Amino acid sequence: MSDREWLLTEQPASRRQARLGQAYRRWLALRRNGLALVGLGIVVALILVAIFAPLLAPYDPIAGGDLRLDRLLPPSWAHPFGTDDLARDIFSRVIYGSRLTLMVVILVALIATPIGLLVGTTAGYLGGWVDVVLMRITDIFLAFPRLVLALAFVAALGPGIENAILAIAVTSWPPYARLARAETLTVRDSDFISAIRLQGASSARILWGHVTPLCLSSVIVRVTLDMAGIILTAAGLGFLGLGAQPPLPEWGAMIAGGRRFIIDQWWVSTMPGVAIFVVSLGFNLLGDGLRDVLDPKARK
């Protein structure tokens, strides 16, 4: 029996075989979707570029070249994306910027997902007035336009990439809470939860040990779908001067830095913008494909 047959068998002999088989089938479904594969490729490329940035970047991202000779050079073989007004190589800055982008995405996901899960599962499992209060709070956060709320938070906390990450996280958890609540409602009254409860498990134990793991996969898909939005918000904050501060090579801040030269030295602003566009397109394509694979309802 080949590996492929073992994976695709109709009668899996173990839990592990069934789980791997399902994962393999999903991968096959994802592979049929060309656009999703392009997205996956872009995301993998982003991660690789971020990891190997020091090897890939030909110049230092912060220290510039000779200010008399290397300022605002157009794209050439020596400087594929040109140089900026401080004689720094834009290509190297874009490469190092991928680290910041990846960091923002990961940290926002790591902060926002647990908050959303905690609020959503608690509201869904306990019900009653806890549910009403928590969901009302969630709705209030949803009622604010995200970027504007993040702006107000950063204005209060002070500009900087850490505060930008916090502000974005604070504004991104509500959809996850809603989703986690909906998922919790579907499992709350099932027999296995009753069985655990009858064994005397506390609410906290049931929530974290048994309900949350079941909500996790759909919330993770949702977070993946949101990543493009997170990247765009972070870039927007950077553009307004509220995110990463100079000389950090954040893409949004780089666009803002090149704004003054947009007419004559177009490459300074254009190149980081292309990077933002490609990366968020990658996340969007991948998220779209993942949703088709994981949510059979949406496929129809």
Next chain:
Amino acid sequence: MTGLPLRSRWRDSAISSISWKIISLLVTVAVTFLGLLFITFMISRLIPVDPVLAAVGDRASKSTYDKMYLEMGLDKPLWQQFLLYVQSILSGNLGNSFLSKRPVVEDLRRAFPATLELATVSIIIGTVLGIPLGILSAVKSGKLVDQVVRVVGLIGYSVPIFWLGLVGLLVFYARLGWVEGPGRIDISYEYSVSPSTGLLLLDSAMQGQWDAFRNVFSHIILPASLLGYYSLAYISRMTRSFMLTELGQEYITTARVKGVPEWRIIWVHALRNAAVPLVTVVALSYASLLEGSVLTETVFSWPGLGQYLTNSLQVADMNAVLGGTLLIGAIFVCLNLLSDLLYNLLDPRVRRRVALR
């Protein structure tokens, strides 16, 4: 169970369910507004700026400072401060702007028409193009056209709007010269149009200033197209999915069997049913244009709410920032409510229930 005739008992319950719905809707909106106020209040407490010092200036004497401290109610517990804050906002006082030295409310009143005009032109562009594109890609589902529309939409989702604005200015203003540059109107026309509504397209047209109208149009078309593209992406995607649902229904098959022409099935039978949720979508994307406008206005020096907000942010003018945030949040909540109401009004199943009252 009781002696009441069945019909009237049913009617009673229908009335109570509708009034219950309205009451719960109003309570929701009130609570949401309170929540908005609470968030802005907490943000204003978070800032490391001493509010008293900001009000009296750093050369004020100790006694002036203490007087102001008491006047601002900072000695009271936090919840009382919050009540004072709500009270002052409800009486239309958002404080003074540190930058313009005017009341924030007045500044917002000045900036709002510019944003309203930009968002309205954008939503018109997004709807007029987005709905037909969505219908087209639903009808040709899976074909090349569908893929193209889908990719065009995904690009709209992925592109940073401020960057697109800069590139747009570079190409269409600086290189091709097809449109006017940043700002709402050229300075030479600025005083020939007397402001009545604040919407320059409307004002100049009503006063018959066609040169000025052309100038204003040439200024607004680029930012509005970019924002419109943004909402087009969302509207066309939703239209496609609503139309696909409708086109799969049995009444469509019935109509086809009866020999109704295909264009009539699409544009009359299916679209009419898809239109109900679409109204919600359009209202929601109108609201999200407010968000997009913050970045777009910065790029185009558009003197609206977004630019006001970002300019105030640069100098940490917190009254102005929170005032602007509150206004945008309030508009957002109102548009959400409106879309909810419209949905209930337009859906014949809900309407019939109301009519039976």
